[in-house]
Structure formats: C-alpha cells, structure tokens
Amino acid sequence: MSLLTRLAGRQLLTQLRTTEWRALLLASWIAIALTTLLAVLGDRLERGLLRESAALLGADLVLNSSRPIPADRLAGLPLADIEQTPVIQFPSMVGQGDNLMLVSVRVLQSPYPLRGELVTEPPGSGIPAPGEVWIEPRVMTQLQLTPGEQLEFGYQPLKVTRELLASPDRGSGFRSFSPHILVNAADLDASGVLAPGSRANYRLLFAGPPEVIHALEQTLRPTLASHERLHALSTDQPLTGNALGNALGYLKLSALIALLLSAMTIVLALRRFSLGQHTRSALLLNLGLRPNQLVRVYLYQLLLAWLLTAVAGALTGYLLEWAVYHWLADLLPQALPPAHWLRWLSGAALGLALLVLLGLPPILQLARIPVAHLLRGDTPPRDRTALLLQGVSLLLLAATLLAFLEAPLAAMGLLVFLLLGGTLFGWVAQAGLQLLARPLARRLLLGRLLTMRLRQQRRWHQLQAAVVVMLLTLLSVVWVSRSDLIEQWQAQFPSDTPNYFLINIQPWQKADVDHFFAEQQLETELYPMIRGRMTQLNGEPIRPQLTAEQQDHNTLRRELNLSWHAERPTHNPLVAGDWWQPGDTGAISIEQSMADELGLKLGDRLGFDVGGILVEGEIRNIREVVWTSFRPNFYIIFNPEALQDAPSTWITSFYLTPEQRTLTRDLLQQFPSLTLIDIDQLLNQLSGWLQRLGDSSALILALSLGCGLMLLGVTLLQALEQRRFESALLQTLGVTAEQARRLDLLEFLLLGLVCGLLASAGAEGVLAMLHQWLLKIPPRLHLELWLSLPLLAALVFVLIGGLIRRPLRLDQCYRLLRAG
C-alpha cells in the first residue's frame, strides 16, 4: 500500500471517532440506499409495466381503436411478411356462485402474443382453448377458485385451466391494472357479454421485419381516425397519464428532500472537518508532502469512506427494495422483471458524486494552507477561485440530482418551494424564539444569558428550525393524509350515494332493465349515451375560434359521451337559461365548467360529429354538475328529438345496501352483457393504492427525517467550540456546571417547542388546502398534531443537543480559555 493511501486510511480510522464523520457516513449511506431503492424499483416498474417494449406490447406495432375495426380497414396496406392478430379487451363482471368481480377480459385468437410470452401455471404455450379460461392470481383469490373449476362468463361457463402469472399486451391506463382473464374468441358470441355499442378496446397486433413494420407504420399513421391510436416501438415513450408512473415520480420527488438533507449534512460535516485540518495539512506540507499529494491523501480518504458507504448503502437499498416490492406485490398486475445491473450501481455513483463534488472544494483549500500556519496560525485566504469552485461543484451536484430524478421541472419547483419555505420557517422560528425568551429573561437567573445565546446562535437556529419544521410538516401531512383524506372524502357523501354503475345497457334491454329495478323497488334513472366529437361552433369549425389553451381542453381531445333527455336531471340544477319544453328541437344543455372554460354562452350553436353525421343544437341552458355525485353526468345533453335515433347504449347508477348486494348476481344472470362497476370495490382499490403510496413516501420521509436529525447534529457541532468557550467563560465567572447545562437545555427546549408549533401550523395549512381544493370539503383541525409535534420536536432538540454538548470540568474550562 502506498504512503498516501496508508495515511488516508489512518486518517479515516481516526476520524471515524468524530461526530462529523459519523454524520457524513450515515448521510451518504442513507443517500446511497435511497437512490439504489428508487433506481432499482423504478427500473423494474418501467421495464415491467411502463415502457412500450416489444415484450410489453406483445407486438411490434399495435393499432388501437375504441370501435370494432372493420375488415376492410387494412385494405391496400403493405402487409406482406407481417403477422397479425386481433384482440378485444373490455371490462366485465365474472363470478362463481355469489362472488362477483370486475375484471378486464382479453378475447384472443391464435397466434398470440406476437412478441413476449404468456407465463402460466402450469406452464405451456398457445392461448386458452375454446371453453377454457386463464385467470390471474387476484381473480383466483377473490373468487376462491381452483384450477378445474368453472367461471361464469355471461351465458357461457368456462373451465379454469391455468393461472396467468405474467403477460404482455395488457392495454394502457387503468385497465392494465385490473385483474385480467384470457378467453378464446370462439366463446365470445355464446357468452353474450359484448353487445354492439358496448365499451371495448379493439386492437390489431402486428409483428414482422423492422423495415416492413416501419413501412406499415408510415402508411398507417396518416390514415388514423380520431378513435384510433397507433403504438409503435420506435416511440419508446413511457405510457402517459399512467398512475403508476406518476406515483413513481412522486416517490422520487420525496427522495429529493432526503438527498438535499444528506448533501447539506455532508457539506457541514466537511466544513467542520476541514477547519480542524489546517494544522495537520500545514504539518504534512512542512514534512515535504507536495500539495497535489496532500489533495490525493484527502481524496483517498473520501474514496475509502465512499467505498464503505457504497457497499453498506447498496446492500440496504437491496433490502429496502425487496421489502417495498413485496409490500406492493399484491397491488401490481404481474411480477416485475429484474432491474438492469447498472441500476444497482446508480446509488453508489450518486454517492460518489456527492462526496467528491462536495469534498473537493474544502480539500483543495486545505492544500493551499501556508506552512507558516504552524508558526503563526495563518489560515488560507478564501479567494475567488475557491468560491467559484464551490459554486461549480454545487451546480454540478444539482444537475446530477435533477438528472437522477428525471423530472427537472417538478424537482426545481420543489427545490424552490423548500428553499422559500425553509427561509420563511427559519425566520419566523427565530423571531418566535426571541419573543418567547423575552419574558423569561426577566424572570430567570439565566434569562439574560439565554437572550444573549439566542442572538449569538441565530444563524444556526434559523437553519435548524428550517430543516426541522419543513420535515415535520411534510411528515405529518403524509402521515395524516394517508388514511384521513380518503375516509373524510367518503364520509361527506350521503349514505345512499350510488355504489354501482351499470353500463352497456342496449336499447332493446332498457325496458327489461327498468322493469327489473321497479320490481326490486330501486329508484334509478337510465340515461342514453351516444359518442360524438365536438366539431363546430356557430356553423364554423370550432378549433380556429378557440385559444391554444382552449383547444387543449379535455372535451376537444376525445369523443364525448352525449345524452338526450326530456326532463332536467334532478341532480343537475340550472345556473342559466331554461330547460326546454316538449316539442322544442335543436336545444342543448351544457355543463357549467365546460361553458366557462371554452367561453360558450347561451344562444351559441354547437355541432357534433355523431357516427359521421353532423348533429347541431343551440345552447339553451347551463347546468351545474357535481362530478363526484356518482350519478350519470354529461357535459352535453340534447333534447330527445335530436339524438334519439342515433345508436346508443344506456347507463345508470344505483345504491344497494349490504343486504341487497345479492341482487347484482340476479341482474347479471338475467343480463350477462351488462357491465356492473362496483364503486366501493374501486374506491377500496384506490385507497389501497393511496395508502401504500403514502406508506412508501412515509418510509422515504422517515429516512429524510433521519438525514434531518443528522443535519441537526452537525449544525449543533458547528457552533460547539463557541458554546464550549462561552460555557468555560461562564463557569470560571462563577456559573455552576449545572446552570450551564440548564442554559443549553433551555435553549434546545424552546427551539424545539417553537419548531413543533410552526410545523403544526404548517401541516394544518397544507391539509386545509388539500381539503379545500382537492377534496372540496371543509377543513378540520388536527388537535393531535398541536400536542404531539411540539413535544416531539422539543424532545429531538434536547436529546441531540444533550448528546452533542459535553460537560466541562473546571480545569478543562481554564485550559480552553488559555488556549483561546
């Protein structure tokens, strides 16, 4: 081993006994573990569920349509050498006995899939034979099925022959997360579950040589209709609007807080370390070490530290990833593939960037220390180069962090929010502390000393308060909202709020369905649903008449569900105009927010393309719609005459008490093609997701809190000499050691109380905003926060402060004062 590495190793071993190096190591350990966790989990999720790869699409090219794809759709296209297969996917209720569940059905023909493979138990190839069904473990569990048993699929019972463990071509969006079942196309007609006009996704999968596929894509893309989409590998974009992708982004953002805190801890630990290294550096230079050799000694020391934390961090990251993956496993649609091996190194790489970029500036400064420091105590000048280097290092580090998070804008936003919030909280906390100390100053023996101390330490108090308040605020918000928000959101609905939607009711079934509900004495109202695209305003094409922002409006980007009705829906009060009279024609009722956002007013004429036919109407009134009422709601309702001849399906929603739930079984037995959506089941699924997401981000924030506590310790260390000197002075002037201790603890206690109170206020503020704007329910006070946070913060400050402050004996005081 060379002299320099040996020196570095010895230095590190000695430094391991100091608080600042322990904090530095712990901070980089957490940063590396967290980064490894997110990089690996993120990669697995993306490879398994989020990225359009051949294995995920099940093909090289997919034509996606919300309507049946006509046989002549592909006429004239270059299809030589191309393999193709059609898939239909739709939601449906399937069951066994009294157990019913909503699943996503994929109707297949051989060959399938064209790329990737179906993983089943027992293993095998091909697709389900006619009369057979393959189902995912979640269906197996919920319906308590075992292989060999029958699954009721509309009129057609199917035999469960295999468990489906993983499959490509899951479709996009919410349907890809529902439990899936695979059936043979030969069973579809007999089941009666898919009637014309029912909601379904029709796909054509293509596979072939790359150049042929490319040619097909080029020819197909310009011919796409508004209800068609083309998914090609060449785009290789993450699927947009995917909740899982958003959740992953959210987790990465919450990790930014931990990474920032780690970086700050490392900066301050190195600051204190390098301040203590002046004499040593001067001595080593004096003994003949060249400045570049000295830089190498310290760099080696950092690299050794990195090696330690990289191994520990990657290992911890591995364990955390294992735990989180198993935690999420039953919510994930299928098992995820392993991460790319490089991802395992990304945490360590980020750790290296952190240590080297933050460590280099103080190390280079150490190499510039004059040897005369040994004689006269000179310190190196802080010149522009050092400042510039520090600036460049911080910028590089920020760029590295942003690149890792893959969402630069959101991360920058969060960064600015944290900085502003931190500054504000730090300032308010410091002012609050002064205010609190003033009455104490008059009453307590040490009161005057306390105000002096608060003034002297105010810079550090601001930083400490900023970190602690922000962390406690975020942690409380996540903690409270993970269960509280959904519960409160649900609690606001009256107890008879509909808990089922029934869709895909065919016109010829309407009378029978009405009859069924009347028999069961259930109050429901059926609404027709017609698909149409808004194309015209006042006789002219609509788009050119709108602003760019308006053109991007939800109602213009897709086909709308239009309805017609003679009476005003009772749950839609009018805010302008009048409802039409029988016999009125060409009348439209429009939803309030759509009218506002698109600037539409009473008297405007709107035109819709309904199955190739232009249907027009004049806006007669504007309705208020509460979208969360769980009743059928529409942006646009026509008068009956305008649309009643257009092809439609019907929709309704209704409320069943727990005792009435068996009715769903009777309903589906009688009308197997209807799709019943159990809102409670969906909400439970959603709250399950939110809860796990909340727990995952609470885990990350708890790690952040760990970083925050270390940062707190390191900031207390920075002023330790000053504190000790002051303590020594006071003790030689007659203050007892006990009084000096009380002064310190009083300072920490007050600081903790102020931080806790501020964090409670902050958390209440954020929660109130979430209630008001997100859930639109009146905010409530969380008394438990106001009690627990000040106590917790005070405890944290007193404990950490008590650990870091060391009592001084009188003889030590004297020596300290003599040394200056």
Next chain:
Amino acid sequence: MSHLNHEEPIIEAQDVAKSFRTQAGTVELFRNLKLSIQPGESLAIIGRSGAGKSTLLSLLAGLDTPTEGHILFGGQSLAQLDDAARAALRLEQISFIFQSFHLLPELDALDNVRLPLEIQGRRDADNQARHWLKQVGLGARMDHYPAQLSGGEQQRVAIARAFATEPKVLFADEPTGNLDDETGHQIIEQLFRLNADAGTTLILITHDIDLAGRCQRRLHLHNGRLEEMSP
C-alpha cells in the same frame, strides 16, 4: 539543489522588510534587516512576544516572502524559487521543531519519525527512524502513540523526526515553551548534543535568555531591528 560552499553563508537576509496591512493601517515589523548565518552555526533569536520572531523565522525558512529585500539560501534567492522548488528545498534541507510538537495523533512514534523519510522515498526509512528514536532515548517506546507519551517524550519524537532527514538547517520555535523547566532542560541538552554531532545549522527562537546562551550567536529582535548580543 546547489552544493553548499562552506565559505559562503547558508542563509543570508539582505535588507529585508516585512509589513502587514491591517484595518488600522500598515504595520511594519522590521526594515533593512541584515543577517548572515554560516553553516554549522547555532543562533538564537530572542525578543518579546509580538516582536516578530516567528515571522522572521518563516521568512528565513522560505515559508513567507519579505515585502522588500531578499533571503538567500545556499546563495540562491528564495524569491526565484517557485512553490514546488521551495517545498523541495524544505524536504531535503530544512527541518522544524515546534512549541506544540505537532505529531500526527494516529501514527505511533516510529511512524511519525518515518513519515518524512517515506515522503523523501528513502529505502532505509525504517532503520533511520529506529536509529533516531534510540538517539533520543525512546527506543523502548517506538510503538506508543502521541496520546500515550508525556509532553517531553512527544517533543523528543519531534526532535528525532527533525534530525532523521539529516537537514542542513534546523529551525526550532520555542521548543521548550510547552514543557516544565526540568523536562525543557533535558530536551535542550539532547537538542544541542545531536546538533553538535550532526553539524546542523540551528536557528532557535526563544524568549529564554538562558537557553539562548547555549547558542554561539544571539540576536535580539527589538523595535524592528536585529541586534547582535555579546556572548
């Protein structure tokens, strides 16, 4: 490095001035200071606290640069050497002994003495270090760490370290300042004995008149002037 000629002085200060800028204005420590030190000589610089003794020592050792004038080391002006050359000069020809010993706490006595030899790349580093530790009477305590040694013993390790590289010039800044009288006395005895044996030039800074009396020449730094004191 130039070969030293015994006729010419090893260190020479020519009209050296040193001043500092402070908030209160410029403070001049000394002006027109002349000094010539012959090889093998022992010389004490005495003066009150704040007289500028340590600054003068850093100038003579090339750790600092004068505001005016020149310092010659072995006939060569230090101002003409860059940082690297000055570091090389210190490595090969100069050693220091400090008031507060300045040992590396994580190295034992042997490693502390061996360190500068290893930096020089000497193959006999280990033998040399052992030899010099025996010379200062610490042959039995080579594996002790600084924290396990008394103040006097730590300073003896520092002396062994200073002599181990066989320097031409040894600078000692208040070497007994942190020691009690008796230990200080023993250290001084050892320092002068080794110095006589090795023929090193010794430049000693002290405010102790008795200690200064052991040197061949004594210079008094007072009000910015350097005065030769009679023996």
